[in-house]
Amino acid sequence: MDIFADFTQRINVAVQTVLTHYEAGDVDLSRVTVEPPRDESHGDLATNAAMVLAKPLGAKPRDLATRIAAKLARDPDVATAEVAGPGFINLRLHPGYWLKHLAGLLAEGSDYGRGAPTGRKVNVEYVSANPTGPMHVGHTRGAVVGDAIANLMAFSGDEVTKEYYINDAGEQVSVLARSVFLRYREALGEDIGEIPAGLYPGDYLVPVGQQLAERYGAALRGMDEAEWLPIVRDAAIDGMMAMIRDDLTKLGVNQDVFFSERTLHADNGGRIAEAIEDLRARGFVYQGTLPPPKGQLPEDWEDREQTLLRSTEVGDDVDRPLVKSDGRYTYFAADVAYFRDKYERGFNEMVYVLGADHGGYVKRLEAVARAVSQGAAHLDVVLCQLVKLFRDGEPVTMSKRAGNFVTLSDVVDEVGRDAVRFMMLFRKSDAPLDFDFKKVTEQSKDNPVFYVQYAHARCQSVFRQAEGAGLALPDFRALDAGALDALTDEGELALIRKLAAFPRLVQSAARAKEPHRVPFFLYDLAQGFHAQYNRGRDLTHLRFVNPDEASISLARLALVKGVATVIASGLALVGVDAPDEMR
Structure with a gap:
């Protein structure tokens, strides 16, 4: 049901027939593309076939384009095939083709645009916030972007696992444990005073301290730190991960795997050691020293022999330390072991969604x-820029509960999950995002999520209006193109052409890891639908429901059903509800 894939095949067939004129052997057609023309007035589709094939055939592009266009003009679905510029071919399709496409869309229903299984096993890792507190608004954007990418790739045919990497090893979790221990002492009635610098001050740790007091009484207070630290650390991580899972659920994010970094460090870092030795056996690990980096020296730089990854041989700027001179593993060593674990689990494509501050990684x-x-597995890193919060143009103050930031929960509670998810995607992830609480709750065209949801609700209203007028809604899946012949208005055909772009849109967004393309598309589709609806207010013969013209109303209701289907599918991909009514 992808018109671009359909016409790529048709154009390739036309090219093959033209090749006989040039006495050519096998010709690579992989660079032949079919796309929407830059200017809609030029037609429905455009191809570069002549441009990319002229040189290997020893032909002039326009001459080749003329021959290909003549073949395409004989296609019963092609109204015109015209050569433009240096050799592009613009195609305009017969209205009947669009009606057949709409009938096919209705037959497929919610599967319209779904890709065939690709055989790719994909791991999308996102959020992966340190388990030291509730999720803040910065994590929110990464959570939504990662979730939408995973949804898109699954819809496109990939087998996708959504994963969260728990950074539960290292000094930050010991700091967390000491912070919780203070709250434990507080729960026992001790006046702990002001939280010391370097510890986490947020009130979100109070419940964890209270739970420890209920479970252990005063027993922990009598232990040395070496005894209570692992107990409190485990309780703190469990408490924080429960909070994080609750936050993610509130956002509509449900991940399949929560992977603990501590499992890599277990048994004296056995899994990290295995990964390093495997790379050493293949010549990627050596003992050596690194020159000092330019500019300010990082804290972990050492002018001594270390165990290094020969990463410059595989595209990196410098070789990377794996084991410090004192025998401790670097954080990067855990990254290596973690990727190896994913690869051994059978994933051949990995997506990491990280904050923009990780661009150097x-x-x-x-x-x-x-x-x-x-080289057998592919890795993509998607970076998410910062989110700035405003209320009616004024910066939002910090959350008292969190200590020094606005939490994900705060934002969702105020404006709702749908507004958060849609607006977090209504800009490319590597661009900064301004999120205004007032604007995302306005009921106007200027609020994209409202405008798109309202289009879906309006579709349902049209169906209720039809039933109220005594028109029985048909089984839309069973309609054939002949039942849609009444759709002759240019605005109606323009809507079908927009709907027909959805399968290609989903596939391209999944490949590019750019989920923002979906809400942009939905906004444009909603705009076209609202415009056609409003035309019916001024021109009664264009109304979707006219009880005196049952056959015309049936065709237009089928068009409305197509719009509702695609909007619902697109909203599902970005994790937003498609309401039947706006309240």
Whole structure:
């Protein structure tokens, strides 16, 4: 049901017949593309076939284009095939083709645009916030972007696992444990005073301290730190992950796997050691020193021999330390072991959704993928820029509960999950985002999520109006193109052409890992639908429901059903509800 894939095949067939004129052997057609023309007035489809094939055939592009266009003009679904510029071919399709496409859309229903199984096993890792507190608004954007990417890839035919990497190893969780221990002492009635610098001050740790007091009484207070620290650390991580899971659920994010970093460090880092030795056996690990980096020296730089990954051989800027001179593993060593674990679980494509502050990690992670998988697995890193919160143009103050930031829960509670998810995607992820609480709750065209949801609700209102006028709604899936012949208005055909772009839109958004394309498309579709609805207010013969013209009303109701189907599918991909009514 992808018109672009359909006409790519038709154009390739036309090219093959033209090749006999040039006495050509096998010709690579992989660079032949079919796309919407830049200017809609030029037609419905455009192809570069002549442009990319002229040189290998030793032909002039326009001459080749003329021959290909003549073949395409004989296609019964092609109204015109015209050569433009240096050799592009613009196609305009007969209205009947669009009606057949709408009938096919209705037959497929919610599966319209779904890709065939690709055989790719994909791991999308996102959020992965340190379990040291509730999720803040920065995590929110990464959560929504990652979830939408996973949805898109699954809809496009990939087998997708959604994963959260729990950073539960390292000093930050010890700091968390000491912070919780203070709250435990507070729960026992002790005046702990002001939270010392370097510890987490947020009130969200109070319940964890209270739970420890209920479970252990005063027993922990009598222990040395070496005894109570692991007990409190486990309780703190469990408490924080329960809070994080609740936050994610509130946002509509439900991940399949929560992977603990501590499992990599268990048994004296056995799994990390295995990963390093595997790479050493293949020549990627060596003992050596690194030159000092330009500019300010990082805290972990050492002018001594270390165990290094030869990452420059696989695309990185510098080789990376795996084991410090004192024998401790670097954080990067855990990254290597983690990727190896994913690869051994059978994933051949990995997507990491990270904050923009991790931009410097992209090359090293890509290098790890090449080294560990020997080029058999592909890795993509998607970066998410910061979110700035406003209320009616004024910056939003920090959350008292969290201590120093606005939580995900705060934002969802105020404006709702749908507004948060849609607006977090209504800009490309690598661009900064301003989120205004007032604007995202307005009921106007200027609020994209309202405008799109209202289009779906209006579709349902049209169906209720039809039933109220005594028109029985048909089984839309069973309609054939002949029942749609009454759709002759240019506005109606323009809507069908817009609907027909959805399968290609989903596939391209999934490949590019750019979920923002979906809400943009939905906004444009909603705009076209609202415009056609409003035309019917002024021109009664264009109304969707006219009891005196049952056959015309049936065709227009089928068009409305197509719009509702695609809007609902698109909203589902971004994790937003498609309401039947707006309240």
